[in-house]
Amino acid sequence: MNESQTTLAVICKALSESIAAGAFSAEGRLPSERALSEQFSTTRITLREALGHLEAQGLIYREVRRGWFVSPPRIVYNPLQRSHFHAMAKDQGRSAETQVIDARHCVASDTVCQKLLLPSGSDVICIRRLRYIDKRPVLYVEHYLNPLYFSGILDADLTSSLTDLYASRYDIHYGRVRFDMVPTLLTREASQALKVASGSPALFITRTNRDQNDRVIDCDLEYWRYDALHIDVEVN
Amino acid sequence: MNESQTTLAVICKALSESIAAGAFSAEGRLPSERALSEQFSTTRITLREALGHLEAQGLIYREVRRGWFVSPPRIVYNPLQRSHFHAMAKDQGRSAETQVIDARHCVASDTVCQKLLLPSGSDVICIRRLRYIDKRPVLYVEHYLNPLYFSGILDADLTSSLTDLYASRYDIHYGRVRFDMVPTLLTREASQALKVASGSPALFITRTNRDQNDRVIDCDLEYWRYDALHIDVEVN
Structure with missing residues (x-):
């Protein structure tokens, strides 16, 4: 894996674990993309790719104009x-x-x-x-x-x-x-x-x-x- | 139904029937969007909505830069x-x-x-x-x-x-x-x-x-x- 793939894997893993641990608010809203980029010291592009991975797995979903939310269990x-x-x-x-x-x-x-x-x-x-x-x-x-x-x-x-x-x-x-x-x-x-x-x-x-x-x-x-x-x- | 919904339904039905009847070439490529708009005397917007319906049903699919194709049977x-x-x-x-x-x-x-x-x-x-x-x-x-x-x-x-x-x-x-x-x-x-x-x-x-x-x-x-x-x- 190259460096950006490593970063991506690290972000995905950290966010998946936070979700599994119930780290987000009751409503399940994630911090803003800007806040998350800062937290992981990464670019918006890499962050969005990580969010896209989690969305593909059905772990999070996006609401128009409201941001990202943790998906309820299937x-x-x-x-x-x-x-x-x-x-x-x-x-x-x-x-x-x-x-x-x-x-x-x-x-x-x-x-x-x-x-x-x-x-x-x-x-x-x-x-x-x-x-x-x-x-x-x-x-x-x-x-x-x-x-x-x-x-x-x-x-x-x-x-x-x-x-x-x-x-x-x-x-x-x-x-x-x-x-x-x-x-x-x-x-x-x-x-x-x-x-x-x-x-x-x-x-x-x-x-x-x-x-x-x-x-x-x-x-x-x-x-x-x-x-x-x-x-x-x-x-x- | 209003007029545009009627047009949409008519186009979807006509295209579905043509697909079922095997009207398209062996490769299954549909005519261009422009040709189809002219054929149905409709706007590109309505035509694209009709194509979107057929895509949602899995009847056709789009290839990047190549156009629309008839989906093989599932x-x-x-x-x-x-x-x-x-x-x-x-x-x-x-x-x-x-x-x-x-x-x-x-x-x-x-x-x-x-x-x-x-x-x-x-x-x-x-x-x-x-x-x-x-x-x-x-x-x-x-x-x-x-x-x-x-x-x-x-x-x-x-x-x-x-x-x-x-x-x-x-x-x-x-x-x-x-x-x-x-x-x-x-x-x-x-x-x-x-x-x-x-x-x-x-x-x-x-x-x-x-x-x-x-x-x-x-x-x-x-x-x-x-x-x-x-x-x-x-x-x-």
Whole structure:
């Protein structure tokens, strides 16, 4: 390694350790770039490269005009474990909230019709929600429901778990689930909802859900902030 | 929708359909932005927004100073199916190649030592490889092997499957595997190898592999181009 790479490695290591040790304020804001450059006796360029490395690892993130912040721990998402969003957060000692953006009948796109095994141009129920972990919006999700199975659901409280609502009101329980996960860039709708720049990286997860009778009941298009989760799968 | 959103939707739909129909040249290069603006009688701004949408979906990608290209189909990666890179590509009608960047003994990072259940500062074998699908570099991978099990492996041909080499030379076969998948941004090393801009989005997959006797034998740190794969998991 040459000298500048050594400096870079030293800064990355020192900052990673400070983050791990909880050295920054409760809000998790880092000192200014100027203060950090002085602290490490380095140039802004080298400092920014170090910050970029930590950002790439998801350890810190930048907010427009506010500076750098320590990323909260990622949520562990295990597709082999059946768990809904609120339960998953709670099991990991985190707080979860759900906000309904809108909910209505609409004509589904061809992609959604294919997932739901419906003819092209079918009417479906679309519920758009924004989900928070510890007050930070991390997941923008569009749920598409086959309306045949969920009559009157638009009158229900849609801020809590759909899993629970399906069970209590319709006696419908999840059976087989298919996950399709694609690293992607955020669409305009998703980035606006998540309050990050359009084109930011994201993980796009499509879940297609069947019920206890193996009928396809709904599909979810989930856009996750790239630094908000990791997928953990163990295979025997 | 307002008028500009309608135009945008029309352009996205028309271009998606042309791509699906294979309308572009074998190399997959799109016409210039100027030609496309004229074709759709729209402004550069709207056209670029449409191209950005298609890029976000992974349908097209941009090469520095060369323009826009149609993305090859994503490779399907199913962590529940045991298949090595070359076999996976072949099963999907694609060609695969592997290039060894370097291979040597080194002192492992703390993260790698933890994965391999070795004491901090242990010596390991590190093999860095670049993997191609249909001539495009899509995966930069660092393999870390516990040297206890793989004596003399650095003398072998490392351009083919390690899975096969483990079996034929060491009678070691994969057992349990743990996958940890994290959307991330590319590090400098990975982006240089993959010939994309540093900080480009990527999927970072850590595989920790055990053998038939449940010993941790190696771990792979895989950096995938974000538009090169999708993960497909079906859960009963």
